[in-house]
Amino acid sequence: xxxxxxxxxxxxxxATTLAIARSEGYQCYSLSVDxxxxxxxxxxxxxxxxxxxxxxxxxxxKLDLTAFGGSALTxxxxxxxxxxxxxGIPVTYVPARNTILLSLALAWAETLDAQHIFFGANAVDYxxxxxxRPEFMQAFEALANLxxxxxxxxxxxxxxxxxxxxxxxEIIRRGMALGMDYALTVSCYQADDEGRACGQCxxxxxxxxxxxxxxxxxxxxxxxx
Amino acid sequence: xxxxxxxxxxxxxxATTLAIARSEGYQCYSLSVDxxxxxxxxxxxxxxxxxxxxxxxxxxxKLDLTAFGGSALTxxxxxxxxxxxxxGIPVTYVPARNTILLSLALAWAETLDAQHIFFGANAVDYxxxxxxRPEFMQAFEALANLxxxxxxxxxxxxxxxxxxxxxxxEIIRRGMALGMDYALTVSCYQADDEGRACGQCxxxxxxxxxxxxxxxxxxxxxxxx
Numbered sequence: 216x217x218x219x220x221x222x223x224x225x226x227x228x229x230a231t232t233l234a235i236a237r238s239e240g241y242q243c244y245s246l247s248v249d250x251x252x253x254x255x256x257x258x259x260x261x262x263x264x265x266x267x268x269x270x271x272x273x274x275x276x277k278l279d280l281t282a283f284g285g286s287a288l289t290x291x292x293x294x295x296x297x298x299x300x301x302x303g304i305p306v307t308y309v310p311a312r313n314t315i316l317l318s319l320a321l322a323w324a325e326t327l328d329a330q331h332i333f334f335g336a337n338a339v340d341y342x343x344x345x346x347x348r349p350e351f352m353q354a355f356e357a358l359a360n361l362x363x364x365x366x367x368x369x370x371x372x373x374x375x376x377x378x379x380x381x382x383x384x385e386i387i388r389r390g391m392a393l394g395m396d397y398a399l400t401v402s403c404y405q406a407d408d409e410g411r412a413c414g415q416c417x418x419x420x421x422x423x424x425x426x427x428x429x430x431x432x433x434x435x436x437x438x439x440x
Numbered sequence: 441x442x443x444x445x446x447x448x449x450x451x452x453x454x455a456t457t458l459a460i461a462r463s464e465g466y467q468c469y470s471l472s473v474d475x476x477x478x479x480x481x482x483x484x485x486x487x488x489x490x491x492x493x494x495x496x497x498x499x500x501x502k503l504d505l506t507a508f509g510g511s512a513l514t515x516x517x518x519x520x521x522x523x524x525x526x527x528g529i530p531v532t533y534v535p536a537r538n539t540i541l542l543s544l545a546l547a548w549a550e551t552l553d554a555q556h557i558f559f560g561a562n563a564v565d566y567x568x569x570x571x572x573r574p575e576f577m578q579a580f581e582a583l584a585n586l587x588x589x590x591x592x593x594x595x596x597x598x599x600x601x602x603x604x605x606x607x608x609x610e611i612i613r614r615g616m617a618l619g620m621d622y623a624l625t626v627s628c629y630q631a632d633d634e635g636r637a638c639g640q641c642x643x644x645x646x647x648x649x650x651x652x653x654x655x656x657x658x659x660x661x662x663x664x665x
């Protein structure tokens with residue numbers, strides 16, 4: 216079996232990405248990053264999802280991005296917006312986060328001798344995030360293929376982003392077809408410690424709309440409902 | 441004045457890079473990463489160098505790369521080679537380290553609104569490290585210019601690698617001309633807590649040979665001499 220590193224935040228997208236990687240026959244190593252995110256409940260969710268989906272090892276790396284701040288997710292002085300999705304790049308954008316997450320996945324992939332990284336980035340619903348664009352993913356793959364000893368030895372690293380062009384509803388349908396239990400996932404940017412969602416932030420709005428369009432009941436627990 | 445983030449390990453190369461950035465008129469923010477490196481004395485060196493060279497702020501970010509291991513610098517079970525420099529990529533190569541360091545610099549640069557990153561990578565003496573090659577640096581700059589909100593807004597990020605094609609002796613002469621006190625720096629991969637060098641690892645060998653060729657006395661303190 217072929218090894219793959221799957222970035223697993225604990226949200227809906229990364230959980231679906233793990234299910235896809237498993238369905239394609241990869242032996243999966245899932246990586247979560249404890250970067251000081253406000254919604255720490257997603258880390259517990261990642262552990263649950265990893266257990267339920269047969270990953271070989273779920274690893275959590277600590278990296279304190281609150282040292283840089285600059286985002287509602289890493290600076291408690293910046294509020295998470297709850298007034299609906301606006302034009303432009305939202306304040307929940309974390310500076311260089313996806314570059315950092317992918318770099319860490321690359322490091323683990325190299326030590327595991329894995330030539331595949333799965334990343335649940337999505338360019339449709341989150342078009343506001345610059346590091347969710349397909350051209351960013353291509354640039355990272357090009358970098359990765361110059362960065363490592365493995366690459367210097369001639370092995371090709373592939374960055375898989377199976378959700379990149381799917382709508383949230385399509386992602387949910389795909390995951391349901393693969394047996395994903397979305398009750399395990401936490402999407403909310405300000406979930407409480409038990410993983411209960413606010414129902415109002417951008418991430419909750421996108422999730423709820425996705426389940427609506429997919430015609431599936433969202434199993435998430437919402438604080439205000 | 442223009443802001444720049446300078447990756448400052450505490451070694452000879454990054455110290456010289458800081459001196460170059462300052463001489464070019466940049467207002468410098470230096471970043472060190474406490475990644476679990478064996479030679480932790482370099483972090484104290486970085487703080488000394490930052491103080492001596494007028495950086496606005498020296499920041500240390502913790503990230504435990506021993507979680508991945510795969511290098512003599514991050515796994516205590518892998519010995520640092522002391523038998524002279526060999527062909528090929530040495531075991532002191534840390535998987536994806538430069539990709540990770542640059543990603544963190546990019547994050548800080550974005551929160552500082554800095555469009556310049558200085559990195560003391562060198563392709564001559566360390567040609568064994570894949571992530572010290574000029575093509576890697578070009579690929580990272582291309583990635584950075586897709587990765588951030590700043591880039592999406594049209595600002596251009598420049599990655600400066602002023603040492604990339606210099607020999608160690610040339611680097612030392614350049615630093616001396618800029619008033620760098622190399623007694624502040626720690627190069628050794630297994631420096632003790634006081635920063636005393638082993639004199640035998642690859643990094644010590646390259647440093648000593650560089651000072652020899654430059655015709656300058658190496659002010660480092662060596663344990664065995």
